[in-house]
Structure formats: C-alpha cells, structure tokens
Amino acid sequence: MQPGDTVAIVSPSGPPDAVLLERGIERLEGLGLKVVAGTHVLDRQELDYLAGDDAARAADLQAAWCDPAVSAVFCSRGGYGAARLLDLLDWDAMRAGTRAGPKVLIGSSDITALHNAFAIELGVPTLHGPMAACDVLAREPGPEPLTWESLQAAVFGSPQPVRGDRVLAPGRAEGVLSGGNLSLLASMCGTRWQPSFAGRIAFLEDVGEEPYRIDRMLTQLLQAGAFDGVRGIALGSWVDCADPYPVLRDRLGRLGVPILAGLPVGHGSPQMTVWLGRLGVIDTESCSLADTFRDGEQAR
Incomplete structure (x- = not known):
C-alpha cells in the first residue's frame, strides 16, 4: 500500500464502539490513507453481540472486497459473528474482486474465520493485526506505540520480525x-x-x-x-x-x-x-x- 490508497472499514463480527471507530478512522487518515466505512458498519440488531444482520454484514464485506478502488479492508473489531457470513458470501464474485487488483484483509480474533476462508477460497495472504476500533489503535491519547509501528511497517511493505x-x-x-x-x-x-x-x-x-x-x-x-x-x-x-x-x-x-x-x-x-x-x-x-x-x- 501507499499513502493515498483507499481502505474500507467493515464490521463482520461484533458491533464497534462509535467513538473508538471514529478515532480509528482519524488515525488511518493520519497515515495519508483515504478511509470509507461500510454502509452497515454501526448497525445493531436484536442479538446484541452481532453488528447488524448477517446479510448486511456480508454485503458490506463483499462490496468492499470487490471494489477495485479499495486496497485494504479493515475489520472494525472482533467478538463473534464472522463465521456466520461464510456461506452468505458469493465466493465467485469475491474471486473476481481479487483479480481486479491486489488488496488485503486486516483483523484478528474472530476474524480468524475470514483469514482461514480467504486462504482456502481466494488463495490470498491476509494481515493478522489490530482492528480499526480496538483499544490499542483507537485509545487516547494515541495508539500503543509498538502496535502502531508494527501495523504501519506491515501495511506499507516492510514487516518487522x-x-x-x-x-x-x-x-x-x-x-x-x-x-x-x-x-x-x-x-x-x-x-x-x-x-x-x-x-x-x-x-x-x-x-x-x-x-x-x-x-x-x-x-x-x-x-x-x-x-x-x-x-x-x-x-x-x-x-x-x-x-x-x-x-x-x-x-x-x-x-x-x-x-x-x-x-x-x-x-x-x-x-x-x-x-x-x-x-x-x-x-x-x-x-x-x-x-x-x-x-x-x-x-x-
């Protein structure tokens, strides 16, 4: 990735804290990235451990991945729910999105379900790292320094041991x-x-x-x-x-x-x-x- 690239933020698992999400977006923008948020990124539903309906969360993820303008898809947080999306995603469309241009999925914890499925279905490498609305990235007064340095190094092409x-x-x-x-x-x-x-x-x-x-x-x-x-x-x-x-x-x-x-x-x-x-x-x-x-x- 390069400064000026577009990254999308989606919520495939649990609902993010709106304040932390806003800070996370600001910090990614501070790296020179253009940040867009999924339509349903702050949705809620009756099952309060899920960030909106399964179909809506899957639609946001698929739209972001298939958008040729997007270079990276950041997950907002973990929790639970990503596995519920795996049989809702159109994997043929996702593969077409992969061919449209190189991009990477970034997340951890519950996002393991997506890391594993992306490897099997799409054959692409992904980044296991902090998410946009997680405390170590979005806390005040600033992100945890080692976490922030490691994320930047990996995203911009120089991963550290x-x-x-x-x-x-x-x-x-x-x-x-x-x-x-x-x-x-x-x-x-x-x-x-x-x-x-x-x-x-x-x-x-x-x-x-x-x-x-x-x-x-x-x-x-x-x-x-x-x-x-x-x-x-x-x-x-x-x-x-x-x-x-x-x-x-x-x-x-x-x-x-x-x-x-x-x-x-x-x-x-x-x-x-x-x-x-x-x-x-x-x-x-x-x-x-x-x-x-x-x-x-x-x-x-």
Missing part, C-alpha cells in the same frame, strides 16, 4: 504462516473451511480460556488431522488463560517440530501485525518469527 520470550521445542522452521485464534480454528473443524497446517507454520493464540479448554481444542484439531505435516508452531498471546504452557507443551510437543512461544500477537498489548499466507520462519535461537516472503510466492 516479532520476538518471542520462550521456547517450548528448539529448532528452525520455514513455511507459510497460517492460523489465528484457537477457538475459531477448532470451531471450523468439520466444515469446508477446516484448517490444515500441512507444510506450514501454525500460529495459535487465544484469550480467556482455561487450560483444560485449550487442551480440548488442541485435541480436536489433532484428532481432525489439522497438524499433520506441520513444520513448526508459533504461539502468540494467551491473555487471561492462567498458565497455558504445560498443556501447550503436552499437546504440541509430541509433534516433534520447533515451537516458539510468547509472541506479542493476538490479544493484549502490544498487538504486533504478522502476515498469514506468506512465507515465514521461526528461529528459536533468536526467538523470532520473521516474514521471508519473496516476490511471486504466496499461499497455494
């Missing part, structure tokens, strides 16, 4: 980075968008889950074959998850691949931005996750 703080299994692994929020990935088992980390580096994070629940979700993914052929594992933040590392080591250590943990990616603060669907490398000696994308290479 992200440092972890612990190693669960040593080694080095290279592969396309895939994954996101553990709860969402587990919920997609048995659907046409079931995750697979074959030949890839799996990225996992979550928030507010007790260790036994993390065990249950990892066990589900393991038994579904999602980790068959995985090359390495990058573990992000586990905010309000007590101590998740014994169960993460127990469930994932048996895979015999490098596992880097403590990456500030996911929930909490800071929230670093990483590319999904592009080549990455984890190196436990330097305790880092780095983007190694080369021209012409992306997820297949």
Whole structure:
C-alpha cells in the first residue's frame, strides 16, 4: 500500500464502539490513507453481540472486497459473528474482486474465520493485526506505540520480525504462516473451511480460556488431522488463560517440530501485525518469527 490508497472499514463480527471507530478512522487518515466505512458498519440488531444482520454484514464485506478502488479492508473489531457470513458470501464474485487488483484483509480474533476462508477460497495472504476500533489503535491519547509501528511497517511493505520470550521445542522452521485464534480454528473443524497446517507454520493464540479448554481444542484439531505435516508452531498471546504452557507443551510437543512461544500477537498489548499466507520462519535461537516472503510466492 501507499499513502493515498483507499481502505474500507467493515464490521463482520461484533458491533464497534462509535467513538473508538471514529478515532480509528482519524488515525488511518493520519497515515495519508483515504478511509470509507461500510454502509452497515454501526448497525445493531436484536442479538446484541452481532453488528447488524448477517446479510448486511456480508454485503458490506463483499462490496468492499470487490471494489477495485479499495486496497485494504479493515475489520472494525472482533467478538463473534464472522463465521456466520461464510456461506452468505458469493465466493465467485469475491474471486473476481481479487483479480481486479491486489488488496488485503486486516483483523484478528474472530476474524480468524475470514483469514482461514480467504486462504482456502481466494488463495490470498491476509494481515493478522489490530482492528480499526480496538483499544490499542483507537485509545487516547494515541495508539500503543509498538502496535502502531508494527501495523504501519506491515501495511506499507516492510514487516518487522516479532520476538518471542520462550521456547517450548528448539529448532528452525520455514513455511507459510497460517492460523489465528484457537477457538475459531477448532470451531471450523468439520466444515469446508477446516484448517490444515500441512507444510506450514501454525500460529495459535487465544484469550480467556482455561487450560483444560485449550487442551480440548488442541485435541480436536489433532484428532481432525489439522497438524499433520506441520513444520513448526508459533504461539502468540494467551491473555487471561492462567498458565497455558504445560498443556501447550503436552499437546504440541509430541509433534516433534520447533515451537516458539510468547509472541506479542493476538490479544493484549502490544498487538504486533504478522502476515498469514506468506512465507515465514521461526528461529528459536533468536526467538523470532520473521516474514521471508519473496516476490511471486504466496499461499497455494
């Protein structure tokens, strides 16, 4: 992306706070970007955890993605609801929108459902990062500095390595980075968008889950074959998850691949931005996750 590009903001999941959304728009405009908001971005409905009707949220997302003037689609926030849109989107039209010009989806948490579906249906890389109306980007007096720096670097073409703080299994692994929020990935088992980390580096994070629940979700993914052929594992933040590392080591250590943990990616603060669907490398000696994308290479 370049200054002057147009970005759209949509609400595929929960309803954003209007004040935070306005600040988020102002901050993106401060980067020299032109910002347009989806028609239904501030809608509400009877189910107050959803930002408007499913059809309206899907229409906003599809319109933004298929608009050739839009270079990036920012999600306003997470919460819940993105998975409800997957069978409402016209994937043929979405593929046509992809061919109309390069663009990227940006979001995290519940947006994992879209990251995974976009990779499968469209074959495009996406950005796992802070959203337009999230606190770390839209708070006062300004965005969290490391979060803001990382987002700008990724959006404008120079993604930065992200440092972890612990190693669960040593080694080095290279592969396309895939994954996101553990709860969402587990919920997609048995659907046409079931995750697979074959030949890839799996990225996992979550928030507010007790260790036994993390065990249950990892066990589900393991038994579904999602980790068959995985090359390495990058573990992000586990905010309000007590101590998740014994169960993460127990469930994932048996895979015999490098596992880097403590990456500030996911929930909490800071929230670093990483590319999904592009080549990455984890190196436990330097305790880092780095983007190694080369021209012409992306997820297949």
